[in-house]
Amino acid sequence: MFRILRLIGTISRAEFIMPNLGSLILGLAWGVNSTISLSTLVVLIVLSFTIINGSSAIGAQINTLSDYELDLKDSRKKNITDAVDAVGKKRIRYLLFIEFIITLALVVLFMYIQKNPWLLLMWVIGISLGWIYSAPPIRLKARSWLAPVSLILVLGIFPVLFAYFTFTTQIQPFFVLALIGLTMTIYGVIIPTEIRDYFGDKTMRIETMTVHLGLVKACVTCISLISIGAIFFITAYLLEWLNGSRPYLAVLLLIIPISVMYVITKIKKLLILSRQYTNSQGNVNLKEQIVDISAHNPQWIIIITQTYSFLSILLLLNKFI
Numbered sequence: 001m002f003r004i005l006r007l008i009g010t011i012s013r014a015e016f017i018m019p020n021l022g023s024l025i026l027g028l029a030w031g032v033n034s035t036i037s038l039s040t041l042v043v044l045i046v047l048s049f050t051i052i053n054g055s056s057a058i059g060a061q062i063n064t065l066s067d068y069e070l071d072l073k074d075s076r077k078k079n080i081t082d083a084v085d086a087v088g089k090k091r092i093r094y095l096l097f098i099e100f101i102i103t104l105a106l107v108v109l110f111m112y113i114q115k116n117p118w119l120l121l122m123w124v125i126g127i128s129l130g131w132i133y134s135a136p137p138i139r140l141k142a143r144s145w146l147a148p149v150s151l152i153l154v155l156g157i158f159p160v161l162f163a164y165f166t167f168t169t170q171i172q173p174f175f176v177l178a179l180i181g182l183t184m185t186i187y188g189v190i191i192p193t194e195i196r197d198y199f200g201d202k203t204m205r206i207e208t209m210t211v212h213l214g215l216v217k218a219c220v221t222c223i224s225l226i227s228i229g230a231i232f233f234i235t236a237y238l239l240e241w242l243n244g245s246r247p248y249l250a251v252l253l254l255i256i257p258i259s260v261m262y263v264i265t266k267i268k269k270l271l272i273l274s275r276q277y278t279n280s281q282g283n284v285n286l287k288e289q290i291v292d293i294s295a296h297n298p299q300w301i302i303i304i305t306q307t308y309s310f311l312s313i314l315l316l317l318n319k320f321i
Contacts, residue, residue: 010083011092013060015298019186020056020159022305022312024049026182027163029312030175034319036167047110048166052159054103055123059130059154061096063141065089066134074200100127110166118165126158142206148187155190156183174236181232182308188225189263189301191218195270196294199287215274215290222267226304230260237311246318252311259307263300269293 028045064071068084071077084092103123111120129150132138140150160179194201194210195218202211210218234253241250270293277286 004087007083007087008095010079011061011064011087012057013064015301016056016060017053018302019155019305020052021049022309023156023159023182024052024163025309025312025316026178027160027165028167029316029319030172030178031164031167032316032319033168044114044166047106047113048163051103051106051110051123052162054099054106055127055130056159058096058099058103058127059133061092061099062131063134065092066136066139070200070204070206074197103127114166116165116169118169119162122158122162122165126154126162129154141208142201144207144209144212148209151190152183152187156186174240177239178233178236181229181234181236184225184229184232185304185308186229188222188229189297189304191222191225192267192270192294192297192300194218195222195274196291196297199291214278216271216278219267219271219274223264223271226260226264226267230256233308237315240315241318244318249314249318252314255307255310259303263304266293266296266300 024045027048032041064080064084068081068089071081087095107120107123111117129140133140133147133150133154140146157179160182164175191210194208195215197208198210198215198218200206201208213221234256237253238250241247270290273286273290273293277283277290280286
């Protein structure tokens with residue numbers, strides 16, 4: 001039983017649970033108010049997080065099935081292809097169907113409880129984008145600029161908005177600012193994943209944004225998005241706390257530059273190697289180094305998203321204490 005769960009976790013990209021938790025916490029921190037009862041809060045959190053993770057798993061499994069043939073050529077993704085072989089494509093499709101039905105039922109229930117049809121609409125758009133992002137014939141991930149747009153919506157905007165509108169229907173300006181910052185940061189830290197797949201995607205003529213830009217410009221874009229996103233995020237929380245009863249909390253925002261600079265330092269290594277690779281006209285050793293370093297991207301995602309989550313938890317606690 002444990003082995004099957006582990007295999008499904010691999011296919012469903014379990015590493016996205018922590019970023020999903022970050023989305024939930026951000027939406028919760030800005031949307032909830034102190035008048036809500038503890039029991040209601042717990043129920044809504046569980047339902048919202050279950051739906052967000054269920055939708056994420058569906059998108060990841062579709063991506064795993066769609067990229068199976070391509071992943072077979074990449075030894076670093078052997079754990080994913082082995083998991084697909086062990087579970088079987090037919091079983092994964094059955095699992096997808098069951099997950100879809102269960103998640104849809106939960107969303108409808110959620111919409112009924114909250115009397116908010118926007119929750120269902122957001123889910124339908126999000127799950128549709130997640131599907132066509134990977135699956136043929138549309139396959140947005142292979143359509144240049146459409147790929148980052150769909151990723152930003154599916155991974156950055158919709159999960160946070162879903163959690164946010166779980167608790168309120170009012171739009172707060174500072175929340176919008178924080179969401180813009182988070183969205184830019186999320187796509188920024190996803191770019192190294194595309195860099196890891198760059199060589200295979202280019203060989204297979206899959207026109208991702210990174211393939212379209214090239215390695216050097218992709219690295220520069222990555223650093224720019226993470227940096228600008230952090231500025232937006234810091235500004236939102238700074239304004240929120242300076243206008244509140246505990247302005248001294250703003251000092252804690254210093255942890256964002258620390259975590260961001262750590263990640264950017266790693267990405268700068270990719271930038272240097274990418275320039276060297278471009279000038280060398282295809283040095284194999286440099287290629288391997290680029291792939292090896294970019295493979296550490298899940299750790300970078302966790303570092304930044306959990307830093308943001310920590311500050312969102314403080315924002316949430318500040319409402320109740």
